[in-house]
Structures are given as structure tokens and as C-alpha cells.
Amino acid sequence: MNDNVRKYIQGAVIVCAVGLVLWFGNGCGFTLTCKRAEPPAMRTPIPTLLPATLPAPKMNSGTSAASTQCRVAASDLIGAWVSAGASEKEVFQFTDVNGGKCEAAFADVAPLFTEPNLWYSGSLPCVSCHSADVTISLAQLDLSGYAGIQAGSRRANADAKKGADILGGGAWKKSTLYDFISAAKADVPGHTKAASDGALVFAGKPLPAPAAPPALTPTVTPTP
DSSP states (O other): OOHHHHHHHHHHHHHHHHHHHHHHHTTOTTOSOOOTTSOOOOOOOOOSSEETTSOOOBOTTSOBHHHHSEEEEHHHHHHHHHHTTOOSSSOEEEEOTTSOEEEEOHHHHTHHHHSSSSSSTTOOOGGGTSOSOTTTSGGGOOOSSHHHHHHOBSOSSTTOOOOBOSSGGGOGGGSHHHHHHHSOOTTSTTOSSOOOTTOEEEESEEOOOOOOOOOOOOOOOOOO
16 A cells, blocks of 8 residues: 555544544534534514504414404503503503503503514514613613603613603603604614504403493373
8 A cells, every 4th residue: 555545544534533523522422413503593572462463363262362452553552551640550441443442551561662573563672772771771761661661761870760751741642752652763773763653553452332221111101
């Protein structure tokens, strides 16, 4: 065997040995479908509210979410909550897009600040910029929960219980929050596209229709 052939065989053996060491060192064993080195998949949590522009998923009862919830403009839902006193626990009433009477609570409103894709397709959640850490949160505003919303914006620090009111003292369409979610703000990050009053979601539940008054029984007067 000449030297060239010997060197070729030795080189091939070394390459194979190095490859096997790297493969087993990565924890893949004998599988050819190893994904150990791949980054973990990022998944978005299922939103509590459903954009009303998307098909509603089927529930176990065989009915859809749309049949058990009301279809309402996102801005109107927040507005009804604010106008009713912005309570954390008490229910409030609102009118859906079909004129039906419905009721909801803050738990129905909160996802509008914490879930993506509700204001428009591809929209980030408000908390991506207005988080609980007011030291880095834009406008020092925390929209991650009830206490932060009530505390308002421009807070000196996380311990400050009150900043600038964003709910307009109950006057929804005069509030800072309404202004920022109803119109585009080209100079404000995250507000370059108007959320608009037309962003529809399924939320709350319909109120039962009022009972019809009982039919009157005619009084028969005997003929004299």
C-alpha cells in the first residue's frame, strides 16, 4: 500500500471519528432527527377575548363562543366599563353591535391590554410597552392589571399610587386612554396604526330578554 492511499484512509477515519464525537456529544444518540440544538418554539397564549373578525372556535356543548358572548367594538367595551365607574369586580352593562343588551366585568376588559392581535391583526399587546415595571414602561404607565390602570401614567416610581388619570374621571371620550386607542399617533411607538372604534371582539354575555307582560283576560259583563 503506497503512502498516498494510507494517508487517504487515515484522513477518512479521523473525519468519521470527529463526526461521531460531535454527534454523540450533542446528546442525539443514533437518531437522525435530532433537534436538540434548535431554539424552543415560541407560542402565543390563547386570548381570553376573541377578535370578532375571526371564526369563533367550537365549544364542548356544540355551540360556538359567538353564540354565548356579545359582539362589541373594543373601544365601546372599555368605554362602558369606564362610564359605569371602572370597577374591578362589579358587572356593567353595554350594548352590542346588534343593539342587544349585554353585561361584562373587568375580567372581560383586561385582555384588551394584555393579549395580542385583538385591536388589529398583528397588533402587539399594550403591556409590551406599558408593563408593570414603570421604570422602563412608556409614559410610566402599567396596563398589566387593574391597579396599574387606576394608578394612571407619569408615576414617579412603582410605589406611587397615583399618576395622571387616563380614564377621564369617567368621561370616556374625553379621556387620555380613548384618545390613544382611537386615533393613530405617528410620533408614539406602537400607536402608528389607529386601533379605531371598529375593532370588534366577543365579550361578556347577553342579558335575558324582559318577560312579556301577561295577556289581559277580557271581563265579560252579563247582559241585563
